[in-house]
Amino acid sequence: xxxxxxxxxxxxxxxxxxxxxxxxxEFKYEDDVKNTVKVTSKTHQILTINAMDIExxxxxxxxxxxxxxxxxxxxxxPVTQTIDAIKTTLNLPGGISVNFDSADPNSKIDIPQLAFxxxxxxxxxxxxxxxxxxxxxxxxxxxxxxxxxxxxxxLDPMAAKALKGRINPDRVKKAFEQAHLVLPDALARxxxxxxxxxxxxxGGGQTLTxxxxxxxxxxxxxxxxxxxxxxxxxxxxTYEMDPAAESPLKVTKSDLKVDSSDYTILFDRKLxxxxxxxxxxxxxxxxxLSAGGQELPSKLDLTLDTTTVVTPxxxx
Numbered sequence: 001x002x003x004x005x006x007x008x009x010x011x012x013x014x015x016x017x018x019x020x021x022x023x024x025x026e027f028k029y030e031d032d033v034k035n036t037v038k039v040t041s042k043t044h045q046i047l048t049i050n051a052m053d054i055e056x057x058x059x060x061x062x063x064x065x066x067x068x069x070x071x072x073x074x075x076x077x078p079v080t081q082t083i084d085a086i087k088t089t090l091n092l093p094g095g096i097s098v099n100f101d102s103a104d105p106n107s108k109i110d111i112p113q114l115a116f117x118x119x120x121x122x123x124x125x126x127x128x129x130x131x132x133x134x135x136x137x138x139x140x141x142x143x144x145x146x147x148x149x150x151x152x153x154x155l156d157p158m159a160a161k162a163l164k165g166r167i168n169p170d171r172v173k174k175a176f177e178q179a180h181l182v183l184p185d186a187l188a189r190x191x192x193x194x195x196x197x198x199x200x201x202x203g204g205g206q207t208l209t210x211x212x213x214x215x216x217x218x219x220x221x222x223x224x225x226x227x228x229x230x231x232x233x234x235x236x237x238t239y240e241m242d243p244a245a246e247s248p249l250k251v252t253k254s255d256l257k258v259d260s261s262d263y264t265i266l267f268d269r270k271l272x273x274x275x276x277x278x279x280x281x282x283x284x285x286x287x288x289l290s291a292g293g294q295e296l297p298s299k300l301d302l303t304l305d306t307t308t309v310v311t312p313x314x315x316x
Contacts, residue, residue, distance in 0.1 A: 022187040023216070025228060027180055028272025029077055029137050033068045034313035035273075042305040049289065049298045057091040075135025082128040086121045090114075119159035123151050129172060139176050142169040161246070162203075171201065182265065182274075188216035188228070195235075200304075205245025208304075210281070211236040212263070225268060227275065232263035234281050249291050256285035256300065271312055280305040 039062045047054045063085040069078040090098040098114055101107045102125045109118045127148045132141040148167050152160040184194045193215040200208045214232040221227075239254040241247075261281040268275045282303040289296040 022189040023228060023269065025183045025188050025267055025269060026272060027137060027183070029068055029079065029133055031068060031070045031077070035066045036311045036313065037064045037066060038062070038309045038311075039064070040307045042303075044303040044305075046301040047287075047298060048300075049296055054093050056093065057089075059089045061085075061087040071135070076140070077133045077137075079131040079133060080128055081131065083124050083126065086125055088117075088121065116156045116158035116162070119155050120162045123148065123155060123159065123163055124166075127167060129167065131172070131176060139173055142172045145169055145172065166203075174199075182214065182230070183267075184214070184216070188230075190216050190218060192216070204247055205242035206251075207240050208283075209238045209240070210234045210258075214263070214265075220266070222266065225270075228267040228269055230263075230265040230267065232265070232279075234258045234261040234263075237281070237283050239287075249289055251287055252290045252295070253288035254285065254300075255287075256283045256302075258282075259284045268312070273310065273312070274308075275310045275312065277308045278306070 041058075041060045041062075043056075043058045045056050047056075062083060065082050065084055067080045067082075069080070071077045085102050087101045087103070088098070090096075092098070096111060096114075098109055098111065098117065099107070100109055100118060100121055102121055107118075109115050129142055129144040129147075131139055132143060134140050145167050148163065152163060155163070178198055181196055181198075184192075193213050195211065195213050198210050198212060200210070202208060212232050212234050214230050217229040217231045219226050220229050235258065237256050237258050239251065239256050241251040243250070259282040261279075263279040264277070265274055266276040267273070280303065282301070284301050285299070287298045287300050289298050
């Protein structure tokens with residue numbers, strides 16, 4: 001009898017211990033909620049051509065807001081995304097430096113060849129679009145992106161070219177769906193990683209596709225809240241450039257490898273949203289560039305460092 005009771009206790013203890021390490025993580029969208037979002041993106045690139053290093057650095061801080069409306073009788077919820085401010089710094093070859101802050105009315109870009117960037121930033125600030133979610137919080141439509149497209153005809157051709165396609169329904173939809181795939185398909189359990197394939201559009205017809213591995217790392221206390229922590233790293237990266245991209249310098253071959261990477265995501269289970277994410281990846285490898293029919297063997301050392309902080313707002 002004692003032996004049978006001990007066995008039953010051991011089985012129960014095993015089940016309890018197993019359950020402790022697993023949680024359900026899912027995104028939620030409540031009515032009448034406003035969140036502020038701050039995204040800081042840093043890029044450091046060294047492109048080596050004919051033994052000459054061409055180094056560039058950039059940092060862009062985008063402040064945005066996300067406002068959830070009210071669900072209608074069919075359960076549809078409008079979520080309005082607005083770009084509120086942009087602050088950027090560019091350090092280019094030849095000692096060229098560009099600084100722009102949309103919050104500063106006196107901010108300007110003095111370099112004639114890059115003056116069009118001010119028009120790009122001014123057009124983006126205040127631009128908005130609406131995500132329409134169904135009752136299951138699936139994205140069914142993206143509305144309002146045509147307002148930015150309508151501005152292109154009044155802009156400097158270089159600015160219009162830089163903005164074209166930056167905010168369009170397909171791109172927004174893809175970014176939304178990809179961001180929501182970061183969570184595990186089933187229960188999150190420590191020691192049971194999951195993999196995802198994610199694509200980043202880096203402009204100019206260029207994309208980086210990453211194979212990433214994520215893992216649940218338990219909970220942490222931050223700001224008086226208990227948050228779920230997810231860690232991750234990039235396993236592989238593939239670079240591609242659209243052959244039709246409008247660039248005098250084309251990439252015809254690439255062999256980039258992940259040199260190092262580190263990702264951390266903090267998820268608020270009660271709110272059903274990511275409140276902080278940090279990711280840094282360094283890639284190195286060979287590229288073959290083509291210019292004027294001539295091939296140029298090159299090397300690339302590229303680091304992408306992005307931090308996103310979401311500040312949940314109280315219900316209206």
